[in-house]
Amino acid sequence: MKAEEKIALEAHDLSVGYDGKPVLWGIDLQVPVGSLTGVIGPNGAGKSTFIKAIMGLTPTMSGYVRLFNKKLDDVRKQIAYVPQKEAVDWDFPISVTELVMMGRFPHMGWMKRPTKKDREVVEETLEKMKISDLSTKQIGQLSGGQQQRAFIARALAQEASIYLLDEPFAGVDANSEKVIINLLKEQVKEGKTAIVVHHDLNAVNTYFDRLILLNLRLVANGPTDEVFRTDYLKETFGGELSLLAEMSELLRKRDIKQKK
Amino acid sequence: MWTDSFYILWSLFFLSLSSGLLGSFLILRRNAMVTDAISHAVLPGVVLAFLLFGGRSSEWALLGALIFAAFCILLIEFFTEKLKFKNDAAIGMVFTAFFALGVLMVSVFSSSVDLDLDCVIYGEAAYIPFDTVTIFKNEIPRAFVMGLIILSFLLIFLTFFYPQLKLTSFDPLFANSIGLSVKKWYYILMISTAAIVVLALELIGVVLVVAFLVAIPALAWLLSHSFRHLFFYCTVISATITGGGYLLARWSDANIAGSIVLVLGTLWVIVLFLGYRFGSNRGANQLH
Numbered sequence: 090m091k092a093e094e095k096i097a098l099e100a101h102d103l104s105v106g107y108d109g110k111p112v113l114w115g116i117d118l119q120v121p122v123g124s125l126t127g128v129i130g131p132n133g134a135g136k137s138t139f140i141k142a143i144m145g146l147t148p149t150m151s152g153y154v155r156l157f158n159k160k161l162d163d164v165r166k167q168i169a170y171v172p173q174k175e176a177v178d179w180d181f182p183i184s185v186t187e188l189v190m191m192g193r194f195p196h197m198g199w200m201k202r203p204t205k206k207d208r209e210v211v212e213e214t215l216e217k218m219k220i221s222d223l224s225t226k227q228i229g230q231l232s233g234g235q236q237q238r239a240f241i242a243r244a245l246a247q248e249a250s251i252y253l254l255d256e257p258f259a260g261v262d263a264n265s266e267k268v269i270i271n272l273l274k275e276q277v278k279e280g281k282t283a284i285v286v287h288h289d290l291n292a293v294n295t296y297f298d299r300l301i302l303l304n305l306r307l308v309a310n311g312p313t314d315e316v317f318r319t320d321y322l323k324e325t326f327g328g329e330l331s332l333l334a335e336m337s338e339l340l341r342k343r344d345i346k347q348k349k
Numbered sequence: 350m351w352t353d354s355f356y357i358l359w360s361l362f363f364l365s366l367s368s369g370l371l372g373s374f375l376i377l378r379r380n381a382m383v384t385d386a387i388s389h390a391v392l393p394g395v396v397l398a399f400l401l402f403g404g405r406s407s408e409w410a411l412l413g414a415l416i417f418a419a420f421c422i423l424l425i426e427f428f429t430e431k432l433k434f435k436n437d438a439a440i441g442m443v444f445t446a447f448f449a450l451g452v453l454m455v456s457v458f459s460s461s462v463d464l465d466l467d468c469v470i471y472g473e474a475a476y477i478p479f480d481t482v483t484i485f486k487n488e489i490p491r492a493f494v495m496g497l498i499i500l501s502f503l504l505i506f507l508t509f510f511y512p513q514l515k516l517t518s519f520d521p522l523f524a525n526s527i528g529l530s531v532k533k534w535y536y537i538l539m540i541s542t543a544a545i546v547v548l549a550l551e552l553i554g555v556v557l558v559v560a561f562l563v564a565i566p567a568l569a570w571l572l573s574h575s576f577r578h579l580f581f582y583c584t585v586i587s588a589t590i591t592g593g594g595y596l597l598a599r600w601s602d603a604n605i606a607g608s609i610v611l612v613l614g615t616l617w618v619i620v621l622f623l624g625y626r627f628g629s630n631r632g633a634n635q636l637h
Contacts, residue, residue, distance in 0.1 A: 108433065141522070144522075144525070144526045146522060146525055146526065162528070165526065165527055165528045166527065166528075168527070170522065170523055172520065172522055172523065176522065178377070178519065180570075181377060181518075181519050182377075182570065182573050182575050182576055183515065183519060183575065183576070184574075184575060191515075191516050191519075191520070194512070194516060195528075197512075200509070201512035201513060202512075227575065230574075247527075
């Protein structure tokens with residue numbers, strides 16, 4: 090990483106676990122400002138956990154995360170998060186406009202009443218994601234691709250500096266995928282940073298300029314053309330299922346030693 | 350007789366509308382079980398208030414209920430988060446223990462407490478006109494006044510904090526990520542639930558209040574695609590079941606609360622049937 094590049098995300102010795110079982114182990118990495126980074130790994134590799142850990146929403150066992158060289162609580166407003174599709178209650182009685190307006194929340198005052206500017210921003214983002222005609226629809230009535238675009242519109246309306254997207258291309262039509270990736274590329278060009286959990290290896294080298302290969306621990310982190318290599322991918326996806334058990338074992342031994 | 354009916358109907362309407370509005374958020378957050386728990390867990394608090402301060406002073410009963418509701422919520426949280434119990438198991442253990450304590454207290458102190466176990470469990474809305482407070486030299490039933498106060502508070506509360514409630518209910522991760530405390534709003538909702546339960550205790554009893562807090566908003570939700578519709582249908586359903594239930598109770602000389610919930614159940618069947626027939630609501634979409 091070049092010295093003059095500004096750091097958007099820094100994780101240092103980050104370990105995350107639930108009930109003493111590690112889900113992420115000793116993650117050390119940096120992501121520069123203005124990059125479009127893909128997070129790649131098999132199911133259960135801790136990709137979603139990694140995203141949540143960046144926002145400080147998981148129990149950290151060790152290490153820390155810093156964004157733009159600041160503590161998390163000082164930069165919360167700079168984070169735009171798009172959840173996994175499965176995590177959303179699509180029967181919730183809100184319209185697309187209401188959803189996107191939620192993105193303006195951090196900008197609103199104590200009363201959380203939208204101003205004229207908030208309404209304008211929402212309208213613009215709807216336009217940008219090409220879903221203006223769906224603005225009054227309840228979110229469950231949209232197609233998969235439209236739903237994802239609505240959530241990206243919310244992230245866009247936040248006018249944040251870093252985007253965290255959890256599998257934005259899962260169950261999305263080709264057209265929506267194009268709209269989304271083009272928008273992300275455009276945002277990155279404007280100096281924003283995007284970290285995207287991606288579920289497969291398709292189009293990885295055309296979509297992302299950097300990759301984080303993850304499988305409980307960090308396999309590789311760097312520019313796509315450097316780390317998108319067979320040996321790294323094998324290490325990420327192949328034969329690593331026993332790692333979690335090994336880690337638990339190590340942790341247990343360490344605890345016993347400490348007690349002695 | 351006419352004024353009696355008037356007060357009974359309006360008291361029940363205030364109660365069911367308050368329950369429906371608040372319950373809308375509870376079911377959307379999947380907190381229906383906790384609601385059930387709170388409705389039972391407040392009993393010891395109410396009995397204690399009656400014991401210590403005597404008579405039928407609603408303010409102390411409310412305070413006692415709120416304290417025990419908070420206690421119940423924190424205990425459930427302790428069991429799930431610290432002791433790693435499954436959430437539904439923790440709820441089941443905590444609230445039954447609290448309710449048992451309440452039942453014991455009522456039966457032991459029955460001579461000194463003006464609270465009847467049957468009344469707590471089944472409710473007796475027909476007694477509404479007999480328990481009055483004096484306001485501007487007018488004798489007005491306590492339940493009517495309390496219902497009006499609770500509904501007004503709730504409407505003001507919703508007007509001001511609707512955006513926060515909506516966001517924390519819909520997308521807790523996102524809410525947390527922008528620094529909006531999901532937990533804080535959960536506590537506020539639960540405490541409000543306790544306030545409604547205190548009112549409900551004497552009118553419809555601890556069992557059927559769950560129907561008010563869960564079944565009314567759930568039925569409204571079936572018909573709605575927006576919060577505006579949800580609140581509108583809660584109002585319509587509340588009016589229908591209090592009116593219909595009261596008529597049914599008078600006609601068959603039965604318990605009013607039971608009649609109301611029976612009408613509510615019938616309404617459910619009708620809505621599901623019509624929806625299935627004409628495909629006009631979500632329940633129908635699930636069935637098709």
